[in-house]
Amino acid sequence: MQTNGTTQQHNGETVDMPSVSQQNGSCEATLNGDTVDRSSPQKTMSRSDLDIIRLIGQHLRGLGLNHTADELIAESGCTLEHPAAAKFRSHIMSGDWLKADEDLDDLISLVEKSDSILEMRFLILEQKYLEMLEDGHVLEALHCLRHELTPLKYNTERVHELSSFMMCSNPEDLHEMAEWSGKGHDTRQRLIEKLQAFLPPSVMLPPRRLMTLLNQAVELQKEKCPYHNTKSTNTLEDVSLLLDHVCSKEQFPCQTVQVLNDHCDDVWFLRFSPDGSMLATGSKDGTLIVWDVDKDSGSVKHKRTFENHSYGVSYIAWSPDCTYIIACGPDDCSELWLWNVLTGELKVKMSQSPEDSLTSASWHNDGRKFVTGGVRGQFYQCDLDGNVLDSWEGVRVQCLGCQIDGKLVYAADTHFRIRGYNFDELTDCHLIQESHPIMSFTLNESGRLCLLNIASQGVHLWDLKDRVLVRKFQGVSQGTYAIHSCFGGLNQDFVASGSEDNKVYIWHIRREMPIAVLEGHSRTVNCVHWNPKVPSMLASASDDGTVRVWGPRLSTNSKPGPNSCCIESGRSTPV
Numbered sequence: 217m218q219t220n221g222t223t224q225q226h227n228g229e230t231v232d233m234p235s236v237s238q239q240n241g242s243c244e245a246t247l248n249g250d251t252v253d254r255s256s257p258q259k260t261m262s263r264s265d266l267d268i269i270r271l272i273g274q275h276l277r278g279l280g281l282n283h284t285a286d287e288l289i290a291e292s293g294c295t296l297e298h299p300a301a302a303k304f305r306s307h308i309m310s311g312d313w314l315k316a317d318e319d320l321d322d323l324i325s326l327v328e329k330s331d332s333i334l335e336m337r338f339l340i341l342e343q344k345y346l347e348m349l350e351d352g353h354v355l356e357a358l359h360c361l362r363h364e365l366t367p368l369k370y371n372t373e374r375v376h377e378l379s380s381f382m383m384c385s386n387p388e389d390l391h392e393m394a395e396w397s398g399k400g401h402d403t404r405q406r407l408i409e410k411l412q413a414f415l416p417p418s419v420m421l422p423p424r425r426l427m428t429l430l431n432q433a434v435e436l437q438k439e440k441c442p443y444h445n446t447k448s449t450n451t452l453e454d455v456s457l458l459l460d461h462v463c464s465k466e467q468f469p470c471q472t473v474q475v476l477n478d479h480c481d482d483v484w485f486l487r488f489s490p491d492g493s494m495l496a497t498g499s500k501d502g503t504l505i506v507w508d509v510d511k512d513s514g515s516v517k518h519k520r521t522f523e524n525h526s527y528g529v530s531y532i533a534w535s536p537d538c539t540y541i542i543a544c545g546p547d548d549c550s551e552l553w554l555w556n557v558l559t560g561e562l563k564v565k566m567s568q569s570p571e572d573s574l575t576s577a578s579w580h581n582d583g584r585k586f587v588t589g590g591v592r593g594q595f596y597q598c599d600l601d602g603n604v605l606d607s608w609e610g611v612r613v614q615c616l617g618c619q620i621d622g623k624l625v626y627a628a629d630t631h632f633r634i635r636g637y638n639f640d641e642l643t644d645c646h647l648i649q650e651s652h653p654i655m656s657f658t659l660n661e662s663g664r665l666c667l668l669n670i671a672s673q674g675v676h677l678w679d680l681k682d683r684v685l686v687r688k689f690q691g692v693s694q695g696t697y698a699i700h701s702c703f704g705g706l707n708q709d710f711v712a713s714g715s716e717d718n719k720v721y722i723w724h725i726r727r728e729m730p731i732a733v734l735e736g737h738s739r740t741v742n743c744v745h746w747n748p749k750v751p752s753m754l755a756s757a758s759d760d761g762t763v764r765v766w767g768p769r770l771s772t773n774s775k776p777g778p779n780s781c782c783i784e785s786g787r788s789t790p791v
Contacts, residue, residue, distance in 0.1 A: 261292070269294045271426040278424065298326065301420040308411070309404050313344040323415065332414040334370055341365050343407050345378060347399040350387045358382070430457060437461035442724045442731045443468045447706060447751070466769035469754045472736050474515050476763040478505055483757035484530040484546075485700065485743045489538040492749030494519065494557070496541055497763050498529025504543045506557055514753045514767040522555050522562075530698075533577040533586065540600070542577045542586060550574060552588055554602060564602035568594070578616040578625070587625050587639075589613030595627065597639050606639045615656045620663040626680075628654040634666070648678050655694075660703045667711060669699045675713045677725070691730045693717040697740060704746020704754065712754060714741030720756050720766070736764055 261269075269292045276285040277296075289295065296302075300322040307316040317340060320333055327333060341364050348357035365375055384390040391398055409423045422428070434455055438444045443463040455461050481501035488495050488509070495507040495516050502525045507516040527545035534541055540563065543553040550572040554564045566574070566588075573590030580586065585605065589595040595608040612630040619626065624636040626647070634648040634657065648654075653671040660667075665686070666678045675689040692699075693716040701713035703725075711723045720734040720741055739759035747753035754766040 261294075266292075266294050270296055270421060271429070274421050275424075275426045297421060298419040300326065301415060304411075305408060305420070308340070308408055309401070311347065311399075311404070313340060316340055323419075326416070326419045327414050328416055329414070334368060336411050336414055338365065338368055338370050339407060339410055341368075342374075342378065343403065346381070346390070346394060346396055349381055349384065349390055350399050354382065427452070434461060439726075442727065444706065444709070467752065468732060469752050469766040469768060470732055470734060471767060471769045472734075472764050473767040474765040475736075476507070476516070476765070477761070478518065478521075479503065479761050479763070481528075481761060482739075482759040483742065483761060483763055484528065485532050486755055486757045486763060487532045487534055487745050488747045488755070489534050489557075490536055490748060491538050492747045492753075494538065495747075495755060495763075496532050496534070497757060498525075498532050498543060499761075500528040500530075502526060502528055504529045504532065504541070504553075504555070506541070509747065509750075509753075511747075511750050511753075514750065514765065516765060520557070520560050522553070522560070525551075525553060527551070531576050533579055535579050535586075536581060536583040539583075542579075542588070544575050544577055544588070547573050547575055547591055552577065552602075554600070563600065566598065566602035568596070568604065576613060576616045578618045580618050581620050581622050587616055587618065589616060589627065591630060595637075597625075608637055608639070608644075611635075611637075614654055617657065617659050617666075619659075620661075626657070626659070626666070628657050628668075634668075647680055647683060650676070653696075655696075655698045656700045658700070658702055660708050665703070667701050667703060669694060669701055669713065671696050675701050675711065675721075675723075677711070687725075687728055689713070689721070689723045689730070690728050691715075691733065692721045697742070699741070700743040700745075702745050704748070704751070706751040710746070712744045712746060714744050714756060714758070716740045718758070718760075720744055720754075722754075734766060737762065 269288060273285045273288050273296050276288065300319065304316060304319040304323060307319055317337065320337055324333055341360060345357050345360045345365065348360060361375070361379060365378065381390055381394055384393055387398065390396070397403055412420050412422060430452060434452060437460055441461055441463050443465050446463065446467060476497070479497065479499040479501055481499055483497055483499045485498040486495060492511060493509055495509055497505050497507070502523060504522040504525060506519045506522070508519045509516050522543070525543055525545060527549035529543045530546045531544035532541060539556065539558055541555050541557050543555065545551065550567050550570050552566040552574045553562065554566065555561070556563050571592065572594045573592035574588050574594060575590040577586055577588040585597060585599055587595070587597050589611065591612045591614060593610060593612050595611040595613050596604045597606040598604055611627055614628040614630060617626040623638055623640070625639065626634055626636055628634045630653070632650045632653055633646065634654065635644050636647055637644045648666070650668065650670055652673050655669045655671055657666055657668045659665070664679060664681050666680050668676045668678060670676055672695060674692045674694045676685060677687040677689070678684070679686050689711060692713050695716050697716060699714045699716070701711060704710055704712060709725050711725055713721050715721055718737045718739055718741060721730045722732040722734070723730050737756065737758040737760050741756050741758045743757045745755055752768050756764045756766065
């Protein structure tokens, strides 16, 4: 620390530093000409205490509370950054490029890598060059380019790009071409932030370090919150730093908001459209019903019914653009229906052979092809007209899914495994092996995580990249029925599944025990799906012939309905 009337630069502000002297156990500080007598000795502070003081001081300066920051520095005897770094910051912010370049010599011993000084000098000269061009000092800018930037022999490609900016006829063209906002405090501050990356934090604090730490703390609390399912735009603005982050349980989808009774037999399957605007439900009664979804209220209304699926509808697959929908039947069904949802027309009814069993389907990401198959050994890749483009022999398909990269098709087979198939290269690979039949599976949005419903075992979470079993979720009753689970909620942080005990189970993806158990159905819940665009909206299909739409609990002033649920001790019970 410089004392006795010298000046010290901190975070772009030049301030008169107090002189601090300590004699006979007393500490006396001179601040802006005033002598402050402190009769008690300064407390010996730990390294973490000093770090906290530096963080607070930096934040105070960022708020413009320079006098308060001066008092803190004077009383603690702590400096915000190394004197050489403070001088360097001052010269950068004032645009004194010659002195800033000279300051680099004082920082050589402080940088972590020996070649960092070269890159730092290049960044400074780049800012100098651009500011000269903006000011119309073309000859000076040319001199900087030829005699300062080029001799560095660093990032030659960028030097050539900088030279092209000479052709800009006005500052606006320069800003657009260089993707640079122009001379001023903001661009110089961004330069400081780039340069700071080469210096250890003991020399120069990272920019807005306290806010960064607080943001990290809030994000960690959100990750640990089992019910966090609400989007936020401003990380710190939406929470209080005085309390730990805890989401209200009532904001979680735990209450029946609507019961759909249009089907007259078991409801086997349902799926929200990729854009969340529609819900499709399939039933043993042979109908496929599409519902319009009101994303604001979380309610649905009838849109269109597709009939005459003679074997019933046990599986549904939406095209990526939500234009088409595939309907598959149970094991004894050899037909597949491809409907145009917008017009209500049947685009194609596919049936290769009466001996086929087309029970599952999945779309490629481009929406121009799909795959389908069944347990009798059919495994086809088809176009939109139902023409078989390729087939894979000898695979008894239980369930299908397409990887987002469009290369691999995942298929669960009757050997209790999931394998990846590349139709273009005619190659396959082993991914997952279970000890019991895989009744169904689904992929998360990234395509890395896979959720499996295993006969007599329940719901398992696998990492397809590392090919490891991540978690076995507890509580669900899974026998030999095909139950379909799903990822969902905010950032797909939750997993939901139906159960043979007539309930819907919800887990946080990082926890084995359920955080909510939803009651209301009277028979097995066959399928659950989360609206991909509305984190608080969930739907379930049951053998009781109904579809239930679940949403957040009503306000405490509202009277709960007969099938509403509350979350208590990780479970939901009827109210």
